[in-house]
Amino acid sequence: MPREVRTRQMLDAAVEVFARCGYRTASMDEIAELAGASKPLVYLYLNSKEELFSACVRREAEALIAAVRSAVDPGAPADRRLWNGLRAFFAHTAAHPDGWALLHCQARTYGEPFALEVARLRQQLVDVVTDLIARTAREGAEQECALPEREIAGLAHALVGAAESLAGWADSRSCEAAGRTGAPPSEQEAAGTLMNLAWAGLGNLMNGRRWAPARS
Structure with a gap:
């Protein structure tokens, strides 16, 4: 899957989880699962929870x-x-x-x-x-x-x-x-x-x- 497509899926999932749970209680495991990706891959593409939230x-x-x-x-x-x-x-x-x-x-x-x-x-x-x-x-x-x-x-x-x-x-x-x-x-x-x-x-x-x- 192209990187830009995978990144968009991760951001879509993160927006949904952050909007529902808030920044502090949002789980990177839940974001990865919703995006259909592994948690290490989310960190590889978007570095950290803070950077992921900022990107969203x-x-x-x-x-x-x-x-x-x-x-x-x-x-x-x-x-x-x-x-x-x-x-x-x-x-x-x-x-x-x-x-x-x-x-x-x-x-x-x-x-x-x-x-x-x-x-x-x-x-x-x-x-x-x-x-x-x-x-x-x-x-x-x-x-x-x-x-x-x-x-x-x-x-x-x-x-x-x-x-x-x-x-x-x-x-x-x-x-x-x-x-x-x-x-x-x-x-x-x-x-x-x-x-x-x-x-x-x-x-x-x-x-x-x-x-x-x-x-x-």
């Missing part, structure tokens, strides 16, 4: 950011770009629940170097969303003044954080753990929820309608 985090992070980037058509209208990006994010996390659990829950728990990998992923997502919001602001600048860079950055961080939280809420295993009945929301529903929140807010900002606290 990198692979899942790269796959998620690639899915979001490929879905955003630069020539599409502003709302369609954001909608497509959100749909791609929720579709990918729904289709790869183990990978999302690894990124969103497990990798953040065990500190460096794993948390740094997740932080890099998050920054890449923020960069994509920042660019989407900035281009939206430039397109609307003829009607109203463009949004300042600091506000665009804050909106991008808020949107990514909301997407991460919503993806966790929509995960079927999270529904079961919380005792929620009924089917979890689809990626279309999750994207629509966030799109309504984000796009309505951006529309108000671009038209000069800002919220301000009432004077006492």
Whole structure:
């Protein structure tokens, strides 16, 4: 079997075991058995449990950011770009629940170097969303003044954080753990929820309608 195929099988098995058991309690014997390989071969290909976990985090992070980037058509209208990006994010996390659990829950728990990998992923997502919001602001600048860079950055961080939280809420295993009945929301529903929140807010900002606290 080609090395790249065998390595992919090992990573697939490791993602499943790490997502279910966590880094510390995950067994290399279980990973090897699930991959249909010997434990010495897993160590030969991927060196150590820490390096295996890091490789899983990198692979899942790269796959998620690639899915979001490929879905955003630069020539599409502003709302369609954001909608497509959100749909791609929720579709990918729904289709790869183990990978999302690894990124969103497990990798953040065990500190460096794993948390740094997740932080890099998050920054890449923020960069994509920042660019989407900035281009939206430039397109609307003829009607109203463009949004300042600091506000665009804050909106991008808020949107990514909301997407991460919503993806966790929509995960079927999270529904079961919380005792929620009924089917979890689809990626279309999750994207629509966030799109309504984000796009309505951006529309108000671009038209000069800002919220301000009432004077006492």
